[in-house]
Amino acid sequence: MSREQPSKSKRVQDYLRANPQSRNRDVVEALKEFGVTAADVSNAKAQLKKKYTRRRSRAAAVVAASVTNGAAPTDEANASISITEIEAAIDYVQAVGGITRAQQLLAIIQTIQEM
Numbered sequence: 001m002s003r004e005q006p007s008k009s010k011r012v013q014d015y016l017r018a019n020p021q022s023r024n025r026d027v028v029e030a031l032k033e034f035g036v037t038a039a040d041v042s043n044a045k046a047q048l049k050k051k052y053t054r055r056r057s058r059a060a061a062v063v064a065a066s067v068t069n070g071a072a073p074t075d076e077a078n079a080s081i082s083i084t085e086i087e088a089a090i091d092y093v094q095a096v097g098g099i100t101r102a103q104q105l106l107a108i109i110q111t112i113q114e115m
Contacts (some may be wrong), residue, residue: 008031008034008035008036009040009043009047009092011034011036012027012031012032012036012040012041012044013044013047015027015030015031016041016044016045016048017048024038024041024042024045025038027041028040028041031066055071
């Protein structure tokens with residue numbers, strides 16, 4: 001395979017990111033011209049899930065010292081962040097397409113709030 005052509009795994013992962021609700025059968029049908037099999041799709045899904053789970057675990061470990069297991073704190077200056085808030089932030093960043101995009105959107109929201 002030449003360097004210009006993405007691997008089957010990369011093609012499957014890209015397709016799954018673009019179509020997260022698709023079934024293995026749908027992915028195989030869409031990518032059959034590249035020789036993708038059901039096993040390729042299953043392996044790619046497992047790798048994506050493993051990557052997602054690992055990322056969430058690392059984020060939780062980084063802030064473990066200052067984490068509370070309750071509702072949002074009332075004093076923002078000395079606030080600790082709950083696991084629920086961290087997970088929601090991770091989901092938000094992934095939903096909008098990355099940290100840079102999330103920061104841009106938060107800056108827009110902050111500008112609107114200051115009006």
